[in-house]
Amino acid sequence: MIRLTGAYRDYTMGTQTVHALNGVDLEVAQGEYLAITGPSGSGKSTLLHIIGLLDRLSQGGYELDGQDVTHLTDDKLARVRRETIGFVFQFFHLVPRLSAAANVELPLTLAGMVVAERRERVSAALESFSLADRADHRPDQLSGGQRQRVAIARAMVTKPAILLADEPTGNLDRNAGSEVVHILEELNRDGLTLLMVTHDPELSARARRQIRVIDGAIAKDHRGGPR
Amino acid sequence: MRGADILGYTGSSIVGYHARSLLLLFAMAIGVASVILLTTLGEGARRYVTGEFSALGTHLLIVLPGRSETTGGSPPLFGETPRDLSLDDALSLKRIRQIRRIVPIAVGSAPVSWQSRERESMVLGTTANFLAVRHLRMAQGRFLPNMDPHRSAPVCVLGPRVRKELFGSQSALGQWLRIGDRRFRVIGTLGSEGRSIGVDLQDVVVIPVASAQTLFNSPSLFRILAEARTAADIPAAKAAISRAIRDRHEGEDDVTVITQDAVIATFDRIFNALTFTVGGIAAISLAVAGILIMNVMLVAVSQRTAEIGLLKALGATEYRILLLFLTEAGLLSLAGAAIGLGLGTGAAWVVGQIYPALPMTPPSWAVFAAVGTALSVGLVFGVLPARRAAALDPVAALARR
Ligand SMILES: Nc1ncnc2c1ncn2[C@@H]1O[C@H](COP(=O)(O)OP(=O)(O)O)[C@@H](O)[C@H]1O
Ligand SMILES: [Mg+2]
Numbered sequence: 001m002i003r004l005t006g007a008y009r010d011y012t013m014g015t016q017t018v019h020a021l022n023g024v025d026l027e028v029a030q031g032e033y034l035a036i037t038g039p040s041g042s043g044k045s046t047l048l049h050i051i052g053l054l055d056r057l058s059q060g061g062y063e064l065d066g067q068d069v070t071h072l073t074d075d076k077l078a079r080v081r082r083e084t085i086g087f088v089f090q091f092f093h094l095v096p097r098l099s100a101a102a103n104v105e106l107p108l109t110l111a112g113m114v115v116a117e118r119r120e121r122v123s124a125a126l127e128s129f130s131l132a133d134r135a136d137h138r139p140d141q142l143s144g145g146q147r148q149r150v151a152i153a154r155a156m157v158t159k160p161a162i163l164l165a166d167e168p169t170g171n172l173d174r175n176a177g178s179e180v181v182h183i184l185e186e187l188n189r190d191g192l193t194l195l196m197v198t199h200d201p202e203l204s205a206r207a208r209r210q211i212r213v214i215d216g217a218i219a220k221d222h223r224g225g226p227r
Numbered sequence: 228m229r230g231a232d233i234l235g236y237t238g239s240s241i242v243g244y245h246a247r248s249l250l251l252l253f254a255m256a257i258g259v260a261s262v263i264l265l266t267t268l269g270e271g272a273r274r275y276v277t278g279e280f281s282a283l284g285t286h287l288l289i290v291l292p293g294r295s296e297t298t299g300g301s302p303p304l305f306g307e308t309p310r311d312l313s314l315d316d317a318l319s320l321k322r323i324r325q326i327r328r329i330v331p332i333a334v335g336s337a338p339v340s341w342q343s344r345e346r347e348s349m350v351l352g353t354t355a356n357f358l359a360v361r362h363l364r365m366a367q368g369r370f371l372p373n374m375d376p377h378r379s380a381p382v383c384v385l386g387p388r389v390r391k392e393l394f395g396s397q398s399a400l401g402q403w404l405r406i407g408d409r410r411f412r413v414i415g416t417l418g419s420e421g422r423s424i425g426v427d428l429q430d431v432v433v434i435p436v437a438s439a440q441t442l443f444n445s446p447s448l449f450r451i452l453a454e455a456r457t458a459a460d461i462p463a464a465k466a467a468i469s470r471a472i473r474d475r476h477e478g479e480d481d482v483t484v485i486t487q488d489a490v491i492a493t494f495d496r497i498f499n500a501l502t503f504t505v506g507g508i509a510a511i512s513l514a515v516a517g518i519l520i521m522n523v524m525l526v527a528v529s530q531r532t533a534e535i536g537l538l539k540a541l542g543a544t545e546y547r548i549l550l551l552f553l554t555e556a557g558l559l560s561l562a563g564a565a566i567g568l569g570l571g572t573g574a575a576w577v578v579g580q581i582y583p584a585l586p587m588t589p590p591s592w593a594v595f596a597a598v599g600t601a602l603s604v605g606l607v608f609g610v611l612p613a614r615r616a617a618a619l620d621p622v623a624a625l626a627r628r
Binding site: 046049052054055074075078079081082083087089091093095096097098102106107109110111112154158 | 228229232236239240242243533534536537538539540541542543544545546547621622625
């Protein structure tokens with residue numbers, strides 16, 4: 001489903017070039033559960049951004065669902081993001097002035113879906129993440145765990161094939177964090193391809209496949225998690 | 228994204244950042260309101276002045292003694308003073324084919340008294356045609372009788388204010404009053420509409436022209452009014468009048484003939500230019516509002532970097548982001564323009580209440596121009612911030628919290 005070959009992402013800072021990705025080859029099959037670990041600044045987020053088509057490779061190729069997406073136009077990239085990819089971030093990135101329901105609705109609104117269908121999907125999503133009674137709350141009226149659940153509901157409301165989570169528990173306490181991870185694993189059991197960046201060795205150990213990124217390259221690719 | 232959703236989303240950000248939105252609305256509203264108010268004032272003044280001149284009569288030509296400098300030509304070499312206009316000059320114009328009516332006017336000031344009351348009043352000597360040429364109406368009685376202009380008659384017609392001051396609530400008709408050292412009988416009073424530039428007919432006493440000439444002991448006329456038969460006759464009538472008077476004044480071009488149309492057209496031009504100028508100056512405040520919009524929207528873009536990054540992550544195209552921010556600028560300008568429109572027309576209405584004589588309806592072109600300028604200023608100055616938002620790198624945008 002995801003295939004990166006010889007992937008480089010270079011940042012030029014003055015005369016210096018930083019290889020945020022330094023020759024990554026990675027294949028991820030549909031329905032996989034992948035934990036990405038590595039020291040800070042090693043390129044984990046960059047990898048996720050590349051996979052999520054928020055960023056472009058400096059060199060190398062990227063194939064998604066059998067389609068070469070390395071050189072797509074902005075329009076087409078946006079469309080792929082809209083239809084097949086969901087993001088969950090460490091800092092939630094909810095729109096502060098919008099209610100939980102409106103935040104969840106946002107990707108559907110952007111996609112131009114009709115109102116009736118949108119409403120239906122939003123309430124189903126809120127329901128399945130136990131947020132039905134929080135629909136009209138603004139983000140600042142929600143706890144961290146609830147905010148991240150809203151963010152997950154927003155990512156999942158478009159029914160994407162891939163969910164990219166960049167330290168989704170990084171800003172949560174232990175309880176809320178494990179709740180969020182359980183939700184994500186549940187989604188993965190239902191067939192979602194899940195890529196999660198985490199600092200927590202305990203969490204990464206739960207994944208069936210673990211990747212360790214060091215200096216922009218994959219230092220370890222370990223298959224065979226707890227299950 | 229659907230149109231209603233675009234409006235809804237930008238609406239939520241306009242409401243969400245209300246301090247900023249209010250500032251922009253205010254700036255836009257002030258600009259539009261000042262354009263509306265100033266152009267309304269200019270247009271009102273134009274309509275007032277041209278209306279006053281139109282009220283003088285229809286197809287009117289006015290003959291003044293003395294040569295107007297504005298008509299050019301060489302100054303009199305031998306310094307002869309201009310000849311006065313005489314009653315016979317006026318009557319000679321009756322022969323001109325293009326002229327329907329001739330009205331000689333002599334003007335002076337004299338004490339007017341009845342019983343113990345006395346006041347100084349403007350006395351206007353003219354003929355029966357005056358009433359028709361000036362479109363006047365009688366309140367009571369009759370106007371001057373139709374008779375030989377050379378003959379005096381001891382009859383007078385009072386302007387409404389003179390009548391009120393001398394007679395109060397009593398009837399003036401048939402009473403004898405004293406003008407200077409002569410006695411005149413009141414045969415009518417004028418209606419109150421005869422207020423216009425030049426002579427205020429509220430305050431006059433009208434007597435036959437020959438009586439006025441004797442009263443003031445002067446054969447000269449203040450001016451001659453001539454009414455052309457049709458608008459097309461006016462130029463020919465003007466030329467014919469000049470010619471006729473020149474013949475009678477031994478070849479001297481010593482009168483000025485002005486036409487009502489020319490006066491109105493001149494005032495029209497002056498006031499239109501004035502209106503455009505003040506409107507243009509007011510429009511500068513709209514440009515200032517535009518620059519304000521640009522700055523505030525730029526701040527908004529940097530404030531909302533994370534939101535923009537998020538929208539991109541959720542699948543918004545660059546074009547979509549551009550459209551969202553442009554819509555926001557456009558909506559703010561439009562709302563500001565609407566408020567300004569209300570403020571401007573409201574202020575114009577208040578001015579109209581204070582000065583009822585001024586027609587204070589905002590000219591429709593100014594309304595369109597002000598709202599159009601506001602909208603285009605908002606959009607033009609919204610383009611730069613919107614493009615900046617659209618071009619944001621989503622990764623960098625999301626990296627910031
Ligand atoms: N916009 C950028 N400009 C310059 N360097 C960047 C930029 N984004 C990331 N980097 C660099 O790329 C490397 C990888 O960053 P990142 O993927 O965010 O690391 P991680 O998520 O593993 O902490 C780091 O060295 C970082 O400094
Ligand atoms: Mg990171």
